[in-house]
Amino acid sequence: MSEDETVVAGNFVRQIIESDIEAGKHDGKVATRFPPEPNGYLHIGHAKSICLNFGIAMDYQGTCNLRFDDTNPHKENVEYIESIRQDVHWLGYDWGERLYYASNYFERLYEYAVELITAGKAYVCDLTADETREYRGTLTAAGKPSPFRERSVEENLDLLQRMRAGEFEDGARVLRAKIDMSSPNMNMRDPTLYRIRRGVIHHQTGESWCIYPMYDFTHPVSDALERITHSICTLEFADHRPLYDWILDNTSVPCHPQQIEFSRLNLEYTVMSKRKLTALVDEGCVEGWDDPRMPTIAGLRRRGFTPGSIREFCTRIGVSKSENTVQMGMLESCIREDLNVNSQRRMAVLHPLKVVITDYPEGQVEQLEVANHPQDESMGVRSIPFTGELYIDKNDFLETASKKFKRLVTGGEVRLRNAYVIRCNEVIKDAAGEIIELHCSYDPATLGANPEGRKVKGVIHWVSVEYGVEAEVRLYDRLFSQPVPDSAKEDKDYREYLNPDSLRTLTQSIVEPALAEANPGERFQFEREGYFCVDLHQPAGSPMIFNRTVTLRDSWAKIEEKQKA
């Protein structure tokens, strides 16, 4: 064993896979799959599964299929399919030729259903949905057998064929597995295998089928047909594993994949269920699936997150079987770490306050050459025009303040980032007493040099009035005001916890001229403010829109907080 062997803390799924490889199971091969139902957009919880499945395939020289679990045409559509393909790719994963649809296997599935009937292990049941529920029993009381449970193989075969032929109405009959009506596991009480759905047009198979296989039947068969070795899913399917195994053990499928369950991701201040996310979109609580406040991949992308930051997040949170709610700070840390290294710096004044430098030569313009990144020279430089009239941020000036306030105060000095030290001599107010501009003087000796005999501790950013560019800036905050909005059970709906201030739009912001050439999706650090990206949806002819991805860490905000308290 080598001394400097790096032990990557593997999660329990990888441990299982490693011991399987060692034991020579599946010929030492690893084949996983990511199997979303195309009934909504992918969210960060799916990213966890994608990183797990594709990551394992990459690390063990295996493969990972993308498979659409499209057995319920009612809720599915091609828009979702397209978005899922795009999102998986954007995250940085490639399924190569291995794109499948569960609907590819409808004919095979039907043959296996016939096989089960022939073996006396499945039957057509005429009970209504309500009756089925009654017969199923409860968590503590055994169910009782359906009166149709002992139909002959011939009759079952005939009925299934006629179900397929469209002879019966929706809900009239289902195909059920004949397992155990008194099993303590509800999933084993003769689960439904097929139901009738006439008149719906399936996005892949059109009108060729009017019976559709259930998840519990489709999934194990699809996995086996694709020669999946490890079928990784979330914890709520653990109860289905006996059924998964039963299907594989009682049909002539070519192999028996192993189902492994891990806990799904919960993130504070948002919701993760597709049902709830769909509701937010449908009810107009957000702009759409790609609203930058949404925890969807599309939303995070538009918000300014990078694929790498999301992958990093997934490795940081790990994979286990314990219930978890990850704090937003974890996600924010990942994107800050990425953007700190990889994004160019710019200056942008979000809440402009005019500054007139009264002793600056009339009409003079200096082109200042400024580094695009303070720690990375390879990012080059740009030039910024300096003029006698500037904007600074309203938050960077106070008429009087405590010594802790390291910005501009009346009579005080401050460094203009990348430029001169200025002193505020006069505060100009309008009739209402509102500060409208500041008259300052500047120290010509302080460009690229510290002033003699005194120290100026504050540095603030600025933009030239003459050359600045108007922009719209959207400041996002958490979507919900409660850490766990869906903990609200019956009494309160999660929608009541929507944060009314999750979006603040600034329409008066002024950004430095270099930003005028930025392209949609391009990311920057606005110095002293945060990371921003150019919105993906730029309306023609309007000011550019910048989305705030995340603020900078702000220890001043913490000090302020303490002072108030």
Next chain:
RNA sequence: UGGGACGUCGCCAAGCGGUAAGGCCCGGGGUUUUGAUCCCCGUAUGCGCAGGUUCGAAUCCUGCCGUCCCAGCCA
């Protein structure tokens, strides 16, 4: 009240009988023309609780307690 799973720092999470990794958050200090970054330093005598086995237990055993999931012709 049946079955399945899970309980290690505020939040994630390693640990797999030899004496509690790491990350995020947090606190303190240093550098800095971003109150950013970066760099130091600090943070569980404790692993849901109670017993037991053992020279030795977060790890094994027993019993409690707590949390989550399951009664779709959804996935």
